[in-house]
Amino acid sequence: MIFARVASEVIDPAEVLARVGSDRDGATLLFLGVVRDHADDRPVSGMRYDAYEEMAGEVLSKIAAEAAERLGTDRVAVVHRFGELAIGEVSVAIAVSSPHREEAYEASRYVIEQLKERLPVWKKEHYVDGVSEWVEGNVPPGTASGAEPVAVGVAVGTGGDA
Amino acid sequence: MIFARVASEVIDPAEVLARVGSDRDGATLLFLGVVRDHADDRPVSGMRYDAYEEMAGEVLSKIAAEAAERLGTDRVAVVHRFGELAIGEVSVAIAVSSPHREEAYEASRYVIEQLKERLPVWKKEHYVDGVSEWVEGNVPPGTASGAEPVAVGVAVGTGGDA
Amino acid sequence: MSVPVHTLFFAAYRDRLGLSELTVELAQGATVADLVAELRGRGSPFDILPEQPAVAVNRTYAMLDEPLGAGDEVAFIPPVAGG
Amino acid sequence: MSVPVHTLFFAAYRDRLGLSELTVELAQGATVADLVAELRGRGSPFDILPEQPAVAVNRTYAMLDEPLGAGDEVAFIPPVAGG
Secondary structure, three states: OOEEEEEOOOOOHHHHHOOOOOOOOOEEEEEEEEOOOEEOOEEEEEEEEEEOHHHHHHHHHHHHHHHHHHHOOOOEEEEEEOEEEEOOOEEEEEEEEEOOHHHHHHHHHHHHHHHHHHOOEEEEEEEOOOEEEEOOOEOOOOOOOOOOHHHHOOEEEOOOOO | OOEEEEEOOOOOHHHHHOOOOOOOOOEEEEEEEEOOOEEOOEEEEEEEEEEOHHHHHHHHHHHHHHHHHHHOOOOEEEEEEOEEEEOOOEEEEEEEEEOOHHHHHHHHHHHHHHHHHHOOEEEEEEEOOOEEEEOOOEOOOOOOOOOOHHHHOOEEEOOOOO | OEEEEEEEEOHHHHHHHOOOEEEEEEEOOOEHHHHHHHHHOOOOOHHHOOOOOOEEEOOEEEOOOOEOOOOOEEEEOOOEOOO | OEEEEEEEEOHHHHHHHOOOEEEEEEEOOOEHHHHHHHHHHOOOOHHHOOOOOOEEEOOEEEOOOOEOOOOOEEEEOOOEOOO
């Protein structure tokens, strides 16, 4: 059964993994996006994810359904978190399973690439030096292209604009 | 730390997953190969994996090291099981993690493709109709090419040659 | 007769405007472009909004010529960065 | 003086030969090809081995011209099917 959720609770990878897999499946793939301690070469202390929660849930469901079509099965589960996350915490978990591995890799990749393209979620990196900055993002397809990523960059915190 | 193992014990995906991931990593990928209930359209009741155990451990370590080079990190863990497996049991688990997802997908795929090509492991499918058959395989690179996959196909069990 | 539209601001827009939502009265037949012009016309801080922003109308991405009706929810969507 | 070589048979080969290992005495300077010829020369059931089998010598894949020495481990490798 296709499962898609945008929520503020801690993501349990085992729980997401347990939502996929059936006797018909020979391949299961779990992708975890994790908050890492650096961005390019800049030390990061944590990350805040904001979400347009209601819409993000709908978009994520659509992406999961599209992935299921590519996968050829309904075994797709994806959970995206929002709120304040520490280094090492899971921001997104994507589990898929299918009879053959080829489709599993493709569908998993499809979900992560599409959600980066379309999911109304934003992340602000907190740097070790005290500055926080919204991460440059993507203009979603089907919208005006005048929202230049660079135009919305903004820095707050002790370091001021960076 | 790179981890590679060929063993007869049940594979615990969470344990394999826990071997990878570090504060530097933004992406973790877990692949599970699972015994499925059919091969093409033929119902399967289980699978037996045989291994040239000592050599398989060495080959798997080599594959993991090659994947780590592609990955750019040493966070690679792979476990392949042998013995009698029931439907739904995990035959192979591959976990990798890296700062960026691109390399994680590539390295994960590299491990599964290479082990199918080179790992001295064989599987015999047990069909629901009582017949068992060695699954057609690949002639490993660096060996004589005269060992035609079809020449070693053999069926045993109540159904006789199939 | 004016048409009330519910606007939402997220992430960098929210930070820079200092507000997360606003109800705007538009003329009948107004489009997203008219809403943008109305807001940007208020000057600072609304002039930080792009002339051609990405928006979602009632939770679906939309272009600037999308017509708006009473009670529509229009979200201003900075470039997205999930994952 | 003859050279003892330890041979291993796996999977389909093991099933069809009905044995998993065998020590074979070869002439000095023998190669994998000579070992194959010696075994196939025994007739049934050894003639089920391919004329050009995949082998591993001391746990490394090898070609037919690989020279063999006393105590070498030669495994006959049916097409592999892990995963």
